[in-house]
Amino acid sequence: MSARQGRRHEQIADELRRAIADGRYPIGATLPSEAELATAHDASRGTVRQAVSALLAEGLVGSRQGARRVVLSTTPSQSFTELRSFAQWARAGGRTAGGRVITANWDTARADEAGLLQVPHAAPVLRVLRLRTLDEDPVLLERTVYAEWIAPAVAALPHDSESVTQRLYDDTGLVFAHGEHHIDAVAAGTADAEHLRLRRGSPLLRVRRTTTTAEGRPVETSDDRYSPGSVVFTVRNSTQTNPLTRSRA
Known part of the structure; x- marks a missing residue:
């Protein structure tokens, strides 16, 4: 992954966090599909997938097979399944x-x-x-x-x-x-x-x-x-x- 790609998925994750915190995606709402997010952010689906994965790790959204990501919280939490400073x-x-x-x-x-x-x-x-x-x-x-x-x-x-x-x-x-x-x-x-x-x-x-x-x-x-x-x-x-x-x- 290039440094630019790495920064891009972090930028998209930050934008999604702000949207959740601002109430554009309230608790219980679903995020747009990967394809829709890729179009909206002018990014590849792989980059969007990385951004959404960060939100999953933070507990902001949930994962359900075959369904879109559902907003679970407006505040990121620290998960013990990952090691972060x-x-x-x-x-x-x-x-x-x-x-x-x-x-x-x-x-x-x-x-x-x-x-x-x-x-x-x-x-x-x-x-x-x-x-x-x-x-x-x-x-x-x-x-x-x-x-x-x-x-x-x-x-x-x-x-x-x-x-x-x-x-x-x-x-x-x-x-x-x-x-x-x-x-x-x-x-x-x-x-x-x-x-x-x-x-x-x-x-x-x-x-x-x-x-x-x-x-x-x-x-x-x-x-x-x-x-x-x-x-x-x-x-x-x-x-x-x-x-x-x-x-x-």
Whole structure:
């Protein structure tokens, strides 16, 4: 795929998102056929198909065999069946992502972190506390621990990088290929409350995640805490496949 084709399907997806958000395609409505969309956007059906697939992944539209795509939601949600960065998810919803590093320190891996990162106990790691924003509102506090092999590249990034994932790809070619997520609820501690502008003890959605390269090499492990109402996660399952499993706390 050429860079121009890639940009074109992203542009069409953005236009369709705006049309859904503006009410031109309300919940329950059907999108035009691929042929109609291709004509309207002066694009190939393959390009349109890619654009619509992005909306499917975000939960904006549903897929029914032999039928047109039906609008399910006006707000993109983050699906755990795909691995996308916070900034990518924000852009998909027409939001502006921001971020700043609060602290970044070299440290040694604790026992649980060493296991997740597959490094010896007390191996060097980079520990980063990062605040993420949506449209300048604080919504996420990330406590991320990076393995030593990638930590220098992370440490060299500007502290206000919009997307660490994208910058690491641009600078080093690193691709985050796999992720494991554990979701629960926690009460906001002192640091959480201060940076997310909440009362101490407020309920937070916590996602503990570990991501690896395509070869299975751990890159980072993180404790991410979202302010109430800031994000919706979706899991789509069926009798054939189920990306979500239950486990005891």
